[in-house]
Amino acid sequence: MKQAAGILGLALLIGGCASAPLERSNYQLTGLADGEVALPCEQGFPDVRVGRLLNGDGLVLQTSAVNWHQAHEHKWAVPLREQLVQTLLQDQKLRQWLCANDGALVMQDFFGTLDNQARVAGYWQWLDANGNRQTRVFEQQKVLAADGYAALVHALSKAWQQVLEEQKAQL
Amino acid sequence: MNNKAKVSKQSWLSPVWLIPIIAAVVGFWMVYQSEAGKGPEVQLEITSAEGIEAGKTLVKARDVEIGRVDSLRLSDDFSSAIVTIQMNSAAEPLLRKDTQFWVVKPRIARDGISGLGTLLSGAYIQVEPGTAEQRETNFVALEQPPLTSSDTQGLRITLISDVAGSLGVGEMVTFRGFPVGQVEEAEFDPEQRLASYQLFIEAPYDVLVTENTRFWMYSGVSVQVGAEGVKFDLGSLETLLSGGVTFDVPRDQPRGDKVAAETEFRLFSEREDAIQQGYARAIEYVLLFDDSIRGLAPGAAVEYRGVRVGTVAAAPFKFYPEDDTALPLKLIPIKIRFEPDRLEGLVSNTDLEGWKDRLQGLFDEGMRASLKANNLLTNSLYVDLAFYENEMPAIELAELNGIPVMPSVSSGLAQLEQKVSRLLDSFNSIPMESIGTKLNTALADSSALFEQLQQTNARLDSLLANENTQALPAALTETLSSINKTLNGFDQNTPAYQQLQDSLQQLNEVLRDLRPLAETLNRQPNALIFDRAPVADPQPKKGN
Known part of the structure; x- marks a missing residue:
């Protein structure tokens, strides 16, 4: 019995050493002010939800009309949801609006598309003066400037900034 | 030549005589x-x-x-x-x-x-x-030719009606629209002031006439306006022109035995009357009411819990008393007929004698008759039989003109009136003056009470002014603040909370690191032992 366990342990050790080291790159959206603290609202952080596919920590790339690939070598350094929360809260105007109107963000698309664009789409929700819930849909696509995941992250950042600017313009 | 005539003797009788x-x-x-x-x-x-x-x-x-x-x-x-x-x-x-x-x-x-x-x-x-x-x-010699020859098989019956001239000789007798006989004679008895009609029902239809048969005039057209709307009925052209008499046994009623010849029946003017009033077997009762019977007409229903059990025969019932000691007009008598045949199908036995006993038992259990409003608009009344728990004293009189008296109670409205007047009476009898005096004394007492209350109040004031009492809230505040402190230990900014937060974050990170392993194992369960299949991520391409 002891012998068997020893052999198994050895086999695992050798097998583990035999595998190639995981090459992993971590990315972060541009426009996130480093060191600047994003303060939550009085009632807590605003409600930000991302789709099931975006909830993982790999970047997402559309590979066919019905296929999406979550990269395992190209990851978000910080979960996407937290990055989105931070970008929202570090802008004073957006932060004020979100906190005052119980605003929420639902991000449905945040990936590279088949036609080599970065797609950002989802909707905002908030309570108007009468207490009715309002919804506004957003959608942005930016062409990738180069090959590779870094270019995808840049394009996604640009698209996301565009969305934020549009929303601010609406307020 | 002998010229002498030869004389021959003539025969006795000349043949000429043969002729005469x-x-x-x-x-x-x-x-x-x-x-x-x-x-x-x-x-x-x-x-x-x-x-x-x-x-x-x-x-x-x-x-x-x-x-x-x-x-x-x-x-x-x-x-x-x-x-x-x-x-x-x-x-x-x-x-x-x-x-x-x-x-x-x-x-x-x-x-x-x-x-x-x-x-x-x-x-x-x-x-x-x-x-x-x-x-x-x-x-x-007959004045008119007989309508049916005497050797025709059939049944002769007599109809009695208090309205004369409604039927003529030769008019048809129909059963559900089918001619089954005719009116043979129409007579009016001036003594009884009743018309009697002799009907001949031809065989084999004579079996249709049974004990429970009702006869009514068939005018051909019938219009009824009731709660269910307007009902319009038109007979055949023949009956429309000639009218006639028709008969039937009411639904839900046993037909009874075939009747003998010359049996007398009552002739009703309408089908509805025939059905409602044609119950031959009935127990008569007299009801004595001290309410107004305005709105109660002969022919009105007698109901028990909404089921019709009889008919009002006379309202008021004129019984021609010899002296007024029995009933000095304080109570109004009415006569009803309790018709057990109406209960056919609801009870096992509709025997009259049995029902007399049974009703007596029900009266003993508290069943009483009362007048109820049939229709508030027309103010028509009917007699309602129901059980009353606190039964009123039954009226002493057991019989009136040989007809048994059914115990009755005042109707709801009359009862209400009585109750209201009783209430007003008791209001009247309240001794207002003595109550006023008592109220005054009570007020005097209460003002004394108020004085005492004021004294108590002053004492309470002095108690509150005491130093010890005033120190009490401060002590309370202190206790509360220490509770607060304890609770603050769990606040966001306290070290304990921060530590908890840090631990959670670290756990989160460990989980994130473990996720690729889990994913790999998911894809390739033998990845721990064999080399992981190299799966390169697809590369995003530069857009156009």
Whole structure:
């Protein structure tokens, strides 16, 4: 019995050493002010939800009309949801609006598309003066400037900034 | 030559005499023949001998000549004509006690035109042979030809109605629209002021007339306006023109046995009346009410929990008392009929005697009659039987004119009136003055009480002003603040909370690091032992 366990342990050790080291790159959206603290609202952080596919920590790339690939070598350094929360809260105007109107963000698309664009789409929700819930849909696509995941992250950042600017313009 | 005439002796009888002899024989023969063919002579009394001629008018039975009018004369009191008829000898057996004679002449009646043939041939006398044992030669002629010949099988019944003229002789009797007989006689009895009609129901339809049969006038058109709307019923054209009488057994009722001939029935003017009031078997009761019976009419319903069990027969019931000691008009008597046949199907037995006992038992259990409003708009009333728990004292009188008295209570409205007036009476009897005095004393007492209260208040003030009492809230505040401190230990900014937060974050990171491993194992369960299959991520491409 002891012998068997020893052999198994050895086999695992050798097998583990035999595998190639995981090459992993971590990315972060541009426009996130480093060191600047994003303060939550009085009632807590605003409600930000991302789709099931975006909830993982790999970047997402559309590979066919019905296929999406979550990269395992190209990851978000910080979960996407937290990055989105931070970008929202570090802008004073957006932060004020979100906190005052119980605003929420639902991000449905945040990936590279088949036609080599970065797609950002989802909707905002908030309570108007009468207490009715309002919804506004957003959608942005930016062409990738180069090959590779870094270019995808840049394009996604640009698209996301565009969305934020549009929303601010609406307020 | 002997010129002497030869004289020969003449024979005794000349042949010439044969002629008168033969003639006499023939004559005798003829007389004999004539006398032998003659039947009995019949005396027929007739109101008017219009169209009848002596020696000419024939007497027929089923259009066969059976005699001839011999002579005509007035009766001794000149009230009628006496026709002497010479019957044929063959007609002798026809002459029975119930043989009927009438004059056939042109007639226009409700059931059609008859006797047109006599316009040319002249009137004749028709004979309807009888069947009785007794022989008879004196008859009274019928005014009208009988509608049904006496040998027709069927049933004769009598209808009684207090409205005369509603039916005429010859009118149809229908059963559900099918003609089954006709009215034979219509009479009005001035003594009883009732019309009676004799009906003949032909066989085989006579079995339709049973004990529970109701007869009513069939006008052909019936319009009923009720709570369920307007009901319009139109009969056939024949009945529409002629009217008539119809009969049936109400639904849910047993038919009863077939009736004997000459049974009397009541004739109702409408089907509804016939159904509701035609219950022959009933127990009569008198009700004594001290309420107003305005709105209660004969024919109104007697109901028990909404089921009709009887009919109001008279309201008020006039019983013609000899003295007023029994009932000095304080109570109004009404008469009702309790008709157990209406309960057919709801109870096992509708026997009258049994129901008398049963009702007595129900009265003992608290069943009472009362007047209830049928319809608030028309103010019509009906008699309601119901059980009352706190039963009112039953009225002493057990019988009125031999009819048992059913115990009754005042109607709801009258009861309400009584209650209200009782309430007002008790209000009146409240001793206001003494209450006022008592109230005054009570007020004086309460002002004393207030004084005491004020004193208590002052004492309370002094107690509150005490230093010890005032120190109490401060101590309380202190306790609360220490509780607060304890709770603050779990606040966001405290070290304990921060530590917890840090630990959670670290755990999160570990989990994130473990996720690729889990994913790899998911994809390739042997990845721990064998080399992981190199799966390169697809590369994003530069856009155009």
